[in-house]
Amino acid sequence: MNAGPHHPRVRLQRVISAAVPTATERLPERAAVIDLDAIRHNVRHLVALAAPARLMAVVKADAYGHGVLPVARAALEAGAEWLGVAHISEALALRAAAIPVPVLAWLNTTDSDFAAAIAADIDLGCSGWELPLIALAAQQQQKTARINLKIDTGLGRNGSTPTEWADLVARARQAEASGSVTVVGIFSHLAVADEPDRVETDEQVAAFTTAVAVSQEAGLSPRVRHLANSAGTLSRPDTLFDLVRAALAIYGLSPFANQTSNDLGLRPAMTLRTLVSVCKEVPAGQGVSYGLNYRTTAPTTLALIPLGYADGIPRIATGGPVRVNGVTYPVVGRIAMDQMVIDLGEAALVASGSSVIGAEAVLFGPGDDDASVDEWAAAAGTINCEVVTRISPRVPRVYQNV
Incomplete structure (x- = not known):
C-alpha cells in the first residue's frame, strides 16, 4: 500500500532529501536575510495611508535589527x-x-x-x-x-x-x-x-x-x-x-494582536535561517538540553539547530517553530547560548546513513509556509519587534534587492 502525502514516512523522507545549496548559491551558515523590496513596499503603503501627512521611518536600534543604512536608504527611496x-x-x-x-x-x-x-x-x-x-x-x-x-x-x-x-x-x-x-x-x-x-x-x-x-x-x-x-x-x-x-x-510586522501582517498589506522583511548541524537517532527517554526538561517518548531523531540566545533567540522560547524542508517542528528542551534542538520524530523511518545535516532550517520568514516572528514572540512571551531587534551582530545580515 502506497503512503499518502501526509504519511509520517513521506514527511520524514522530504526532510531527509533536502538539498544543500551549491557554492555559488550558498548563504552564510547563519543569516538574517533582509528583503529591501519588502521595506520599500511597506513604506509606500504607509505613505499612501498617511497622506497628506509625511512619513518618518524610525531606524533606531540598527533599524530594529535589519541594518540601519540599507533600510534607511530603501525607506527614503520609497517615499519616507x-x-x-x-x-x-x-x-x-x-x-x-x-x-x-x-x-x-x-x-x-x-x-x-x-x-x-x-x-x-x-x-x-x-x-x-x-x-x-x-x-x-x-x-x-x-x-x-x-x-x-x-x-x-x-x-x-x-x-x-x-x-x-x-x-x-x-x-x-x-x-x-x-x-x-x-x-x-x-x-x-x-x-x-x-x-x-x-x-x-x-x-x-x-x-x-x-x-x-x-x-x-x-x-x-x-x-x-x-x-x-x-x-x-x-x-x-x-x-x-x-x-x-x-x-x-516598515519592517512588515503587525502591531495588532488580531491582525497579521498580510491582513494589513505589509510584507515581513527579515528571514532568519541557518543549516542543520547535527542529526542523530536516540532512544526513548533521551533527555535534551540543560535541565533535561524534555525527554523523548519513543525512539526518534533529533536535529541540532546552531542558533541560540547569543544570536538573539530568547532562551525561554521553547516551542518556537523551525521549518526544515517543508515541515515545521517545535524547539524541544531549553535553548542554549549557541544552539537548540528539534525532534524530527520516528527514528525507525530514517534509513541507515541518511541525514538532514546541511538542510536549511528557517526560524521565521515572509512566506505563506514559513513560521512567523509572531509565533516566536508567543513562544517567548514577548512582542514581535523584540524578536527581530535582538538578533545579534554575530548573525550576518544578507540583503536582497539592494
Whole structure:
C-alpha cells in the first residue's frame, strides 16, 4: 500500500532529501536575510495611508535589527521624508553616511553631544530640561539648533508634563527670539494605539491638540506636529497630523494582536535561517538540553539547530517553530547560548546513513509556509519587534534587492 502525502514516512523522507545549496548559491551558515523590496513596499503603503501627512521611518536600534543604512536608504527611496532614531550617536552615523534628510534624535542625557548634533543639523527632541543645554551648545557652535518639543500626553515617559508645558513653550519662544533654537516640531507618543478602540488614545489626541494650541498662543509656529506611530497610522486617522513616525510596520510586522501582517498589506522583511548541524537517532527517554526538561517518548531523531540566545533567540522560547524542508517542528528542551534542538520524530523511518545535516532550517520568514516572528514572540512571551531587534551582530545580515 502506497503512503499518502501526509504519511509520517513521506514527511520524514522530504526532510531527509533536502538539498544543500551549491557554492555559488550558498548563504552564510547563519543569516538574517533582509528583503529591501519588502521595506520599500511597506513604506509606500504607509505613505499612501498617511497622506497628506509625511512619513518618518524610525531606524533606531540598527533599524530594529535589519541594518540601519540599507533600510534607511530603501525607506527614503520609497517615499519616507524623515528618519527617526533614539540617540544622537545613531543620527550621527546617518550623517556620516551622507544621508541629508531631516533626522530626529529624541532620547537624551546630560552627557549627550548636543554640539555634534547641532553641527550636523540633527533635530533634537526636547522635554524641557535639555533646552538651556541645547541653547548653550548652539551659541557655542554659532548655529541655530533645530528642536522638537515633546509633550507627555499620557505615556508617562519623557516629555513635558501638561502643567509645565506653558512654561516650556514660553522659554522656547525666548530661545527662538535669541536665535539659538528654532522649534521645528511638537510631538508626543501614543500608549495604546495597538488597541484602537481604547479611550486613552482619544484622550491623548485631545491633550496633544491642546498642547499645540498653547504653543501657538505663545508665538511658536511648528512646521510638523507628530503623534502617530505604526499602530496609529494603520488604525487611527485622527492621530496623523503633519508627520507620522512609523517603525514596526516598515519592517512588515503587525502591531495588532488580531491582525497579521498580510491582513494589513505589509510584507515581513527579515528571514532568519541557518543549516542543520547535527542529526542523530536516540532512544526513548533521551533527555535534551540543560535541565533535561524534555525527554523523548519513543525512539526518534533529533536535529541540532546552531542558533541560540547569543544570536538573539530568547532562551525561554521553547516551542518556537523551525521549518526544515517543508515541515515545521517545535524547539524541544531549553535553548542554549549557541544552539537548540528539534525532534524530527520516528527514528525507525530514517534509513541507515541518511541525514538532514546541511538542510536549511528557517526560524521565521515572509512566506505563506514559513513560521512567523509572531509565533516566536508567543513562544517567548514577548512582542514581535523584540524578536527581530535582538538578533545579534554575530548573525550576518544578507540583503536582497539592494
